[in-house]
Amino acid sequence: MIVLGMDTSCDDTSAGCINGNNILSNIVLSQVLHSEYGGVIPELAARDHIKQISNIVDRAIDKVGLKNISGIGVTFGPGLTGSLLVGLSFAKSLSYALSIPFYGVNHIEAHIFSLFIEHEIEYPFIALVVSGGHTELIIVEEKGKYKCIGTTLDDAAGEAFDKVSKMLGLSYPGGQIIEEIAKSGIPTAINFPRADVPGYNFSFSGLKTAVLYYLKSQKSEVRSQKSNIAASFQEAVVDSLIAKLIKAATDFKIKRVGIVGGVASNIRLRQKLKNTGIDAYFPNPKLCTDNGVMVAMCANFYLDKCIFSPYNLRVSSSASL
Ligand SMILES: Nc1ncnc2c1ncn2[C@@H]1O[C@H](COP(=O)(O)OP(=O)(O)OP(=O)(O)O)[C@@H](O)[C@H]1O
Ligand SMILES: [Mg+2]
Numbered sequence: 001m002i003v004l005g006m007d008t009s010c011d012d013t014s015a016g017c018i019n020g021n022n023i024l025s026n027i028v029l030s031q032v033l034h035s036e037y038g039g040v041i042p043e044l045a046a047r048d049h050i051k052q053i054s055n056i057v058d059r060a061i062d063k064v065g066l067k068n069i070s071g072i073g074v075t076f077g078p079g080l081t082g083s084l085l086v087g088l089s090f091a092k093s094l095s096y097a098l099s100i101p102f103y104g105v106n107h108i109e110a111h112i113f114s115l116f117i118e119h120e121i122e123y124p125f126i127a128l129v130v131s132g133g134h135t136e137l138i139i140v141e142e143k144g145k146y147k148c149i150g151t152t153l154d155d156a157a158g159e160a161f162d163k164v165s166k167m168l169g170l171s172y173p174g175g176q177i178i179e180e181i182a183k184s185g186i187p188t189a190i191n192f193p194r195a196d197v198p199g200y201n202f203s204f205s206g207l208k209t210a211v212l213y214y215l216k217s218q219k220s221e222v223r224s225q226k227s228n229i230a231a232s233f234q235e236a237v238v239d240s241l242i243a244k245l246i247k248a249a250t251d252f253k254i255k256r257v258g259i260v261g262g263v264a265s266n267i268r269l270r271q272k273l274k275n276t277g278i279d280a281y282f283p284n285p286k287l288c289t290d291n292g293v294m295v296a297m298c299a300n301f302y303l304d305k306c307i308f309s310p311y312n313l314r315v316s317s318s319a320s321l
Contacts, residue, residue, distance in 0.1 A: 001070045003303065004061060004094075005296025006053070008087030009079025009107045010132065011040045013052040015060035016292035017069070018300060021117055025060045026286065026293045038166040046082030053090050060292060069100060073299020076104035076309075077319030078133070084315035092311055101308040103299040106319050107290075108134060109146070111260040113301070114283040114294035116143075119258070121281055126254050128245055131261030131289075132158035132173065135241075137200045137248055138321065140258070143301055146321045149252075150200025150244060157237055157263045160204035164211050164233050168226050178230045179266055185231030187268075190214060192236040200248050207236050238269045242276060249278050256281070262289040 002024065006015045011031040017024040031048050034040045061069065074091035077084055088104065095102035112127050127138040127146075135157045137150035155163070158175055165174020170181075192210050195203035211233055245257055258281045263269065265285040273280040287294055302308075 001300065001304065002064060002068050003071045003073055003296040003300045004057070004064075004069050005073040005105070005110075005292040005294070005299055006057065006087045006091055007075045007107070007110065007290050007292050007295045008049040008053065008083050009075045009077070010083060010290060011045050012290040013049050013056045014290055014292040015057045016296055017060055017064045018293055018296045023117065023293050024064050025062070026291055027056050027059045028289070028291050029056055030289075035172045038172050039162065040080070042080045042082055045080055046086060049083050049086035053086055057090070057094070066098065069098065071100055071299060071303040072102040073105050073295045073303070074102060075107045075110060075295055076313055077316035078107055079315075079317060081315055081317045084317065088313065088315050092313075096311070101303060103302045103307065104309040104313045105295045105298045106321055108136065108138075108321050110294040110298045112138070112140060112146075112258065113298040114260050114287040114291070115258040115281055116297055117287060117293065118284060119281045121256055121258060124254055125256035125258055125281075126245065126248050126252065128241065128257060128259045128264075129261045130157045130241060130259065130263035132156060132162065134261065135202045135204070137244060139252065139254070148321060149248060150202065152202040152204065153197055154203050154205035155208060157202070157204060157241060158261065160208050160237060161263065163208050164230075167212055167215060168229065170226070173262070175262055175266065178234055179268065181227045182231035182234045182268070183227075185227030185229070187231045187235035189228035190232035192232050194236055194240045194243065200244050202240060202244060204237065204240070207233070207240075234266070234268055237263075238266070238272055241269065242272055245273070245278065246276055255279050258282075260288065264288045
C-alpha cells in the first residue's frame with residue numbers, strides 16, 4: 001500500500017510517499033524567511049505553507065503517480081494552528097477528491113515512527129523526543145501504546161540550541177550551526193550547569209540563562225571565542241539528556257532507547273550514547289527534522305487496521321499522545 005504523508009506543523013512544508021518501509025519520495029522545504037527574526041513567526045509560516053503545499057505534494061507524487069496512492073496521512077497536531085490547518089485542509093480535499101481514506105497523525109507519534117524505517121526495535125523501548133518544541137521521555141509499549149514519563153519544564157532542547165545560537169549572533173535554526181562550530185571548541189572549557197530536576201523531567205532555561213550571563217560577563221575577545229561556548233553548551237545539553245535516559249533505562253529496566261526529532265541528528269549526542277551500555281537507535285539524520293515520510297509511516301500503521309479519520313477532524317495545537 002502506497003501512503004502519502006504531509007506535515008505542515010511548524011516551518012517545514014513536507015510531503016513524502018512510502019510503500020511499506022520503502023521511501024519512494026521525501027520532499028522538505030524549510031522556510032528560510034524566519035531566519036531574520038531568530039524564531040518562527042506563526043502567521044508568516046502559515047502563509048508560506050499555503051504558497052508551497054501544492055508544489056511540494058506534486059513533487060512527492062511525481063514518480064509515484066496519484067492513482068497509485070491508497071491512503072493519506074497528515075499531521076493534525078501538535079503544532080502551530082494556522083500551519084496545521086493548511087496541511088489538514090489540503091489532505092482532506094485530496095482524500096475526498098481521490099476517494100481514499102486519510103488519517104490525522106499526532107506529530108510526536110510521527111517522530112517516533114521515523115525510527116521504524118530502518119529499525120525493528122523490541123518492545124517496550126524508551127523514546128526520547130528532542131525537537132524544537134518538545135523534549136519528552138516516552139515508554140513505547142507497542143505501536144500506538146505510549147506512556148509519557150517525563151517532559152521539559154521550560155524550554156525544549158532544540159529551542160535552547162536556537163536561542164543560544166541567537167545569543168552568539170548565529171542564525172536560525174541553531175542546532176546544526178552550534179554543532180558545526182562546537183567541533184573546533186573544547187567541551188570542558190566552560191562549566192555550564194546541568195539542571196537537577198525531579199524524576200524524568202528536563203529543564204534548559206537555566207542553562208540558556210547561564211550562557212547569557214557568561215557572555216555578558218566576558219570581555220569582547222573572550223565572547224568572540226564562540227567555539228568553546230558552543231562546545232560547552234552542547235555538552236551540557238547532551239549530558240542532561242543522557243543522564244535522564246540512563247535513569248529511565250535503569251529504573252524501568254529497559255535497555256533500548258530510540259532518539260528522535262531534530263536534536264537526534266546531533267553527532268555529539270550519538271557519540272556519547274555509544275559509551276553508556278544503552279542500545280540506542282536513531283533515524284537517518286534526514287528523517288530527524290520534520291518530514292512527510294514519518295507521517296506516512298505512522299498513518300500506514302492505522303490505515304492498515306482500517307482506522308480512518310473523519311472529515312470533521314480539527315487541528316489541535318496542543319494534541320498529546
Ligand atoms: N545537529 C543538531 N544538533 C542540535 N539540534 C539540532 C540539530 N539539527 C537540528 N536541531 C534542532 O532541531 C530543531 C528542529 O527539529 P524538528 O523539526 O524536529 O522540530 P520542530 O518540528 O520544529 O518541533 P516539534 O517537533 O517539537 O514540533 C531545531 O530546534 C534545531 O535547532
Ligand atoms: Mg517536529
